[in-house]
Amino acid sequence: MKHLLSRTCLFLLGLLPLAASPLAAQGVGEDTVVTSDKLEMVGKDEQNHFFFQDNVVVTGTNLKATCDEMTVIASRVTEQAAVGELGTITSITLVGHVVIEQSGRRAESGRAEIFPREGKVVLTEDPVVYDSEGTVKGERIELYKNEKKARVFGGAKNEPGKRPTVTLPSIGDMGYKEGSK
Structure with missing residues (x-):
């Protein structure tokens, strides 16, 4: 389970290049494109x-994300920066039918917030992360890139369906068989 959570954390934190695409500017990987x-x-x-x-699609190096709406907030680099100049991204919010796919892993939620400066991703509104393991x-999944940490939160105690849940592949029957020594 620890291995799955760390892979999940790395997957979702892989979204952070979406927010800070200097690698694309250096010729490493492909540009991040939003339509x-x-x-x-x-x-x-x-x-x-x-x-x-409406019909927001983000593609980049080993990344595809879709949602209904996305808001990007960028600090202006200098006072002379032009309106519309990207600057340093402080947050990205994806809302509505959020699906993020990368390296055979998939995250789905109603809302995803990415804070690149903090190295943090927050998934809410029924978040689920799938991978082969x-x-x-x-209720809420928080991922911290710099700490290589994931935190999964449940809902109120009277909401049993909202408890943190990890589903792993079957490990097979390890039980006692009748008639064996």
Whole structure:
């Protein structure tokens, strides 16, 4: 189970390149591309906000993510930075039918928040993470890249279906057989 959680943590934290794509700028891997039916950019004094709506698809090196809406908030690098200039991404929020696929693993939730500066991903609204070694689900899943740590939270005590759950492949029958020595 510890192995599955650490793989799950690494998978979801693999989303962080989505937020800080300097590797693509250095020619390592492919560019991160976001498409949507609508895009609105709003420049504020210290930040730029990018609102992607309807049929949002993010593709990049070994990554595909889809959702209904995505908001990217980026700090302006300098006061002279242009409206719409990306800058340093402070947060990415994916909402509605969120599916993130990478390296044979898949995460599904109603909401995903990515905080690249903190190395943190938060999945809420019925999050589930699948890979070949099992499934992890709970009310809230938090992943911390720098600590290589995952935390899975349950709902209230009166919500038994919302408890953290890990489902692993069968390990086979290890029980006692009648008539054996």
